[in-house]
Amino acid sequence: xxxxxxxxxxxxxxxxxxxxxxxxxxxxxxxxxxxxxxxxxxxxxxxxxxxxxxxxxxxxxxxxxxxxxxxxxxxxxxxxxxxxxxxxxxxxxxxxxxxxxxxxxxxxxxxxxxx
Amino acid sequence: xxxxxxxxxxxxxxxxxxxxxxxxxxxxxxxxxxxxxxxxxxxxxxxxxxxxxxxxxxxxxxxxxxxxxxxxxxxxxxxxxxxxxxxxxxxxxxxxxxxxxxxxxxxxxxxxx
Numbered sequence: 001x002x003x004x005x006x007x008x009x010x011x012x013x014x015x016x017x018x019x020x021x022x023x024x025x026x027x028x029x030x031x032x033x034x035x036x037x038x039x040x041x042x043x044x045x046x047x048x049x050x051x052x053x054x055x056x057x058x059x060x061x062x063x064x065x066x067x068x069x070x071x072x073x074x075x076x077x078x079x080x081x082x083x084x085x086x087x088x089x090x091x092x093x094x095x096x097x098x099x100x101x102x103x104x105x106x107x108x109x110x111x112x113x114x115x
Numbered sequence: 116x117x118x119x120x121x122x123x124x125x126x127x128x129x130x131x132x133x134x135x136x137x138x139x140x141x142x143x144x145x146x147x148x149x150x151x152x153x154x155x156x157x158x159x160x161x162x163x164x165x166x167x168x169x170x171x172x173x174x175x176x177x178x179x180x181x182x183x184x185x186x187x188x189x190x191x192x193x194x195x196x197x198x199x200x201x202x203x204x205x206x207x208x209x210x211x212x213x214x215x216x217x218x219x220x221x222x223x224x225x226x227x228x
Contacts, residue, residue: 042118042219048215103148104160104216105160106157108155
């Protein structure tokens with residue numbers, strides 16, 4: 001089945017530790033995105049990538065890093081510089097159609113908590 | 116960052132009732148999207164709208180792209196318990212290569228069986 005796979009589903013981080021969240025898609029989409037969702041709030045964009053080997057900061061990039069070495073993979077690292085990392089992290093991808101923007105499709109998320 | 120105004124923030128209705136929610140923006144949008152999110156899962160696309168005035172249905176769901184291009188609404192007819200969740204609107208304020216979506220804060224829907 002085509003889709004977006006995020007792993008792990010649950011992740012725990014110790015103080016001062018970096019952790020990496022995985023996102024893989026087999027939809028052949030060019031663009032991929034990382035969002036953070038806090039309770040009762042909407043989605044806030046962390047980073048996005050429109051093509052392999054290129055990515056841009058979103059609205060809340062501080063304390064996070066990404067890479068886009070392969071079209072199907074867009075891992076997110078939550079660094080120790082992110083002082084409030086506890087949140088639900090969502091990965092999405094989208095293709096490009098004639099009209100330009102196509103809808104984003106989401107994985108099932110990773111819930112990150114601080115030990 | 117920019118945000119859409121989505122209302123109502125929450126709704127509590129009886130099974131069988133119709134539901135209406137809307138989203139407004141201060142600027143023109145070229146695409147309106149409606150998503151539903153269940154607890155602990157990612158948002159799922161319900162309806163995508165690409166032209167002003169467009170009215171699109173998906174089963175019991177109907178959404179419209181406002182004529183002014185600054186608003187959109189979603190209606191759910193004859194609600195059922197599985198309609199429970201958070202509904203988000205989102206849109207692209209520019210065409211072309213700008214892939215960033217602008218999001219509303221969501222409408223939380225509860226259905227009393």
